[in-house]
Amino acid sequence: MSGCGRRADERHGVSARDVLGDDSAGVEGSAAHAFLRDAGRAFRGLRLRVLTEDTPPSLACKHLIESEFSRVTGIDVDWQLEPLERVFAKASMDVARGAGNHDLVYLDQSWIARFAPHLESMEPWMERPDLAYPHWDFEDILAPLLEKTATYGGRLIGIPYDITIFIAMYRRDIFDKLGLRPPEDLDAWLEVCREIDKAMAPRVRGTTAQWRVGHYALLCHMSIWLWSHGGSFFRRDGRAGVGDDRAREALAYMMELGKHMPPAVTTWDWHGESQSFARGEAGIYTSWAEFFPVYDDPKLSRIVGQAGAVPLPRERALRPAAECGFGETPGFSHQGGSCMAIPRHARNKEAAWLLLQWVTSADIAVRAGLMGSGASAIRASTFSDPRILARQGEIGPGTTRHFPVMRDAILNRMGTGPHHPEWPAVAMGPLPNELGRLVSGLQGVNETASGMARLLNRQIGA
């Protein structure tokens, strides 16, 4: 799920020319260029329909397709950018009707169990030598992403497309002013929020959050406190785990943090949360790493150069994945990755595979990453690419200062929600509603925990 990505109109000032590499398909004479030119001849004039969430990496890809892929291959691409909810609705309708309206679809990691039966397996396509993209190194793709965003039921149903993940971001100037240090545990996190709130409220609050009532963002935010307190949505037996004491402690902790947030957090999703931090209204918070470059962009931020990225604090406890159900893997850094998949009813599967390899190639991962806030960093090589490293010391649009923290989060602290066909239905409605009642003051922690457990057991629980 990379629905947390920035909206398409929030592009920053990194151009395609800035990030062009020697191996880019746009460079004549490169292997990629020759491959696309030759392989594309068979599909020239074809029109591919792609459905993705409207995120910066997707926007970057769309831009590169028009100027590079389509120009080289002659394949016309209709790249549709939609909000996450509409992507889910369109994809659901497409697979349900078997209409094959889309040749490539964007799948949030939380949806893969629901869509897996309707998607092509990737292994046969990767064995097609005539369509093998040069230097498309499958092994280079980060294994956790392959496992948690593109694999279901032992079958590779897509190729990881982007990855965004929770990291901790804070205001270095405020911490220096108040003599604070980035917190290393949950108690310190809460104490830091209190200190900032005490010193600077109401103009600057301790923290901020994506607490939009009834929105999936609220569930994502709750999940990190749930997992960091040793809880989980499901137990190994398939029964709900959110009603236990760990979950109640997590909710209580979250509500305690809520005392040090702006009142309007209950109306903010990840965009509102990010904007509040960019306006300088909070001292520290945790959210999707892809927002970090926003804070170095003078057009979008009032805190340019003041933001810092650090790993999230130590978990109070961490429930092993083996004790959880439906592939849930607790970890403080909730991941919102996605994959691109080819529906079984797609009309132009070969051309789609061609495009999918180009989109997930190492060069595009780097270029889209630089142009699109780094959320396309799906490969190990992305983090070591000279173009990426060159911007790690810079403050400004396209900065990659947060990449080391993001890589550490992916490899070591990544948390993934349950993969169950019914999970999207409860995760995007009933569960955020219950949490909404909690953060709106309509009900308490125990009532909320019980309500969530009841919901999960009723709709999913074994």
Next chain:
Amino acid sequence: MMLASRIIGPLRCFLRWLPLSVARKIALATLIVGSVPIFFIIVYGIPRLERALMGTTSEVMAAAAAEHNHILGQFLHAGLRQAAQTARYPEVQRFAQRAAADGVSGFGENIEIDRLLSALGSEEPVFFHSACLFLLDHTILASTASAESAGAACDHATRREIFDAALRAGQPAVFHAFGAEGGMEIFFTAPVERDGEFLALLQVAYSARILRHLFLKVNASPLSIPVLTDENGEVIASTLEVDGGRLSSSPGAVDFDLLGIFDPRWDPLPHARELFELRHSLLGVDDWLVSVIRPEETAWSLFYLEPRARVLGPVRSVVNNALWLAGGLTLLLVGGSFLAGNLAARALNRLTRAADVISAGDLSARVDVGGRDEIGRLARAFNDMAHQLRLRTEALRAEHEKAEAASRAKSEFLAVMSHEIRTPLNAVIGYSSFLLSDEKTSVGDRESLRMIEKAGRHLLGMINDMLDFSKIEAGGVELLEEPFSLLETLADAFDHTAPAAWEKGLEIALDIENGVPTEFIGDAQRVRQILVNLIGNGIKFTDKGGVRVALRCGGPARPGHRASDEPGAPAEGALSLDSPAGDDCHSGDQPGMGGIPCFGDAPVETNAVSDWDGGRSAVASSRVKLVIVVEDTGKGINERTRSKLFQPFSQGDGSHTRRYGGTGLGLVISRRLAEAMGGGLTECSDPGGGARFRVALDLPVAEREERDGAQSGTLLGTAPERAAVFSGNDFHRAHLESLLRQAGCEVVEEEGDFSLLVLDRSHPSADAAAPYPAERLPRVPASRVIELVCPLDFGLPSLPGVHSVRLSKPVMVSEIIRAIRETHEKPTQAGTECP
């Protein structure tokens, strides 16, 4: 410009008046001028800016309140519309009709109705509480809540009230109340009707927290607080959460400024104050701006609060920064101007000190000020000027010394030559006199000898004058310090000058003010020389009338004293020694300038006696200013002559020398002598009158001999005399009458009765006895006649049958008194004495 001139003018005057240094004045002026814009900003700019900002804020807050009201309206309209639409669904109507008809509750049995009711909460599932369908008897037909919850809710008293109110309304309506679970709820109700029959009531309940959620969506800032209250002031919703979602009141001091009232008939401010008497927990802000709006659908009030500091804070911050900056700059300017003024003043002080040194006589002083600015140029110009002044002063000094040396040489030459000439001249005069006294000398030789003696004496006088002058010029005059009698000196002077007067038929009168000391310590010869010069000049330049000598003493002023006011003052037309008050005395050097006051002017200064009593109490050691006025009835002194009066060897115009003779040194010598005696000589003639000279001498008074009351000037112990004066000369008559009055006599006309006759037989042109009214003589005792004769006529025969006392002119009061006393004694031979 006008304003600037109005400020700068008084400021300049104020700074001039201040006793401060230039540097401090400059600093003060800079401070005042620099403070003017700051003062203007504080007094005028900031309030105006805040007013403008408050106006803008009012509009912004009104817009924000309107936006919140719009959100509220949308929610209310949507809720009412949904409830009304659901109530109009045929399924709901049929269900209600059937239930009402059958009287059977279908709770939870009709899936379609449950779906319709559940759909009511699909838009806002978080804040949606329940949707219930009631029969008119409160029976629950269907509900999204459980049967227990729905039943409990239905039994809740408040809901019953709402239910009854909704029934009475009979149309879609919105209510609010505390729900069964304690929280504030918003209820939308709609009647379920079929064929015009009221069958049931649909009631949809939301948590009022949804309003907070809606407000937060559009709220621009965490510091801006919309608060929705009902008609009772109960808070329905607010973005501010205090004490578990309720605004609690406490006796805190919270100030509100109402920015706008949308309904002018309604004043919500007291209500707002009562409502928001919050403790400090209201974001720690005490001063709020509030805008109020009343939604149309309800009797609710929407207050929109904004901390004043948030509105004015940025401006105040900017203004404060600007003021600090301006204040800092002003202080910097003040400091800078003080330093600059100090530098300039230091240079000016050096200039001033150098000028002081130069004015003290040290022309070598110079100013060490460099630079090419105005002060540097001024310093260089000053140094140049001092250099030039030194050169010229040295040149002048050399010339002066040269001139003084020449003058001394001339004076020494004159003194030597005068001495050398006078020695043989004395022999000429002496032998001439000797031969004249020799009886063997023939008459013809005697005439020649007289001419030789006369010429010799004239030449001797001229030489003496020149000798005196040369001595004076050479600084060789030494004044004696010996007691002398002023009267004797006067008599001596008269003796010396009287013959010339009588030769011309002139009178010499003497007027001594009562109490004038007559014994002094000084150089009698020099005093006599002054008197002889002045009297001689008077005689020389007077053809008719006489010369009058008046003595006055410069003592403390006697208020109103004028000589003419005293008894015996000269009659009108007679020679007057008084000059009009304010007459100028001419020193010759300064024509028209007042020097020592003229005779008759009071007061005359003294440097010895602080309380003058007419001289009676004068002590030996005291000094008085003796004033001698000599005036004549001659042709006077014109302006041209006056300018040359005190110049050596000058005698009016050249014709005077030829006509009257003399060296032209008399006045010069007299003045120098008077000056040597601590006084001076001035000319103070009346225009058109005779000449008048005034001598002032600063002399110590010697021990005085008491002279049997003569100095008193009155006939003490005697009966008042009625005296008559007979004289052929009006001038002399007036003088005699004055003397008699001073002596205590009553002067009567000669035709009247008198007991004493003063007979003036001195007029050379008159027959001594001819005018005498012989027929009156028998009326006067023979011994009561005082005859006045010239010294040359002292041998005249006495009047027949009259035993008179004879006095020689000029006479003084003391002599008159003595003579009157003698007339009371035994008859004597005429001409008893002469002064």
